[in-house]
Amino acid sequence: NAGVTQTPKFRVLKTGQSMTLLCAQDMNHEYMYWYRQDPGMGLRLIHYSVGEGTTAKGEVPDGYNVSRLKKQNFLLGLESAAPSQTSVYFCASRPGQGFNEQFFGPGTRLTVL
Amino acid sequence: AQSVTQLGSHVSVSEGALVLLRCNYSSSVPPYLFWYVQYPNQGLQLLLKYTSAATLVKGINGFEAEFKKSETSFHLTKPSAHMSDAAEYFCAVSDPRAANQAGTALIFGKGTTLSVSS
Numbered sequence: 317n318a319g320v321t322q323t324p325k326f327r328v329l330k331t332g333q334s335m336t337l338l339c340a341q342d343m344n345h346e347y348m349y350w351y352r353q354d355p356g357m358g359l360r361l362i363h364y365s366v367g368e369g370t371t372a373k374g375e376v377p378d379g380y381n382v383s384r385l386k387k388q389n390f391l392l393g394l395e396s397a398a399p400s401q402t403s404v405y406f407c408a409s410r411p412g413q414g415f416n417e418q419f420f421g422p423g424t425r426l427t428v429l
Numbered sequence: 430a431q432s433v434t435q436l437g438s439h440v441s442v443s444e445g446a447l448v449l450l451r452c453n454y455s456s457s458v459p460p461y462l463f464w465y466v467q468y469p470n471q472g473l474q475l476l477l478k479y480t481s482a483a484t485l486v487k488g489i490n491g492f493e494a495e496f497k498k499s500e501t502s503f504h505l506t507k508p509s510a511h512m513s514d515a516a517e518y519f520c521a522v523s524d525p526r527a528a529n530q531a532g533t534a535l536i537f538g539k540g541t542t543l544s545v546s547s
Contacts, residue, residue: 320472356438358519358537359473406472416461416480416523418535420472 318342320421322407328427329397337392337424339407345419346412348390349374350382352403353423359406365390397428431456431522435538443546448492448507450541452520455501461523462503463535464494468516476518479503490514515545 323338339348347366351359361374365384379401381393390409394401404425408418436451454460461480465473477488484496490513494505503520521535 356539358539359535360537408473416535417463417475417478420465420474422472423470 320407320409320419322405322421322424324424325422326425328429329394330429331398333397334393334395335397335426336394337405337407337426339390339392339409339421340388341390341407341409341419342388343409343411343419344387345409346387347410348384349408349410349418350380350390350392351406351408352376353406354403362392362405397426399428402426402428431460431524431536433520433522433536433538435518435520435541437541438539439542439544441544441546442510444512445509448505448510448514448543450505450518450520450543452494452503452505452538453501454503454520454522456522456524458524459498462494462496463521463523464488464492464503464505465519465521465537466490466516467519467540473519476505510543510545512545512547515543517542 320341349364350362353359360376363382365371368387371382383391404423406423407421410418432455434453463478464476466476467473476492477486479486479496487493492507517540519540520538523535
């Protein structure tokens, strides 16, 4: 079991460029989440998904889009990157109803110049 | 709405000393509570969780936390710090009613960095 994996681990973008972050989990979890972590801010929820083909907005969704075409994958897209999106991005998954614990990936460190 | 406050963004202790990381929560219902640890350049790992069973919860690596409803607290402790405990620690809260609802996320505190000196 690899658990939750994220690709890439690091990325540097220029303002206006686009990119997609990939999250994959092999635990057959229903729910998946994207968070961003900024110094002194803790983790803030960007978007989440409660199942294949469904997505919903979290606390800080602006500037991001997501897709969950397959149960095991949750993609986070930045259409036009801005310096304010410089952050560490974490993906997490949760088994489903009746479980509150989330399992986290190792993170993607993104810098937007 | 639920919220979490971690008192002290940075805590420094000597090796062998008591570790105390403070977490207070705000919730309209008795919450589920979690402590996660993040080692440098790694993701978050669950240390322990409180889900309305015993109020004293034991976790991995010798950590424990006590749920005190009257104080709305869930402080993390370890009797004797080790150099390997140096990391960032996050307290998080969740609404137990959401366990059977779709897509509820954890609400995280801002984190406390623990430094351990020899």
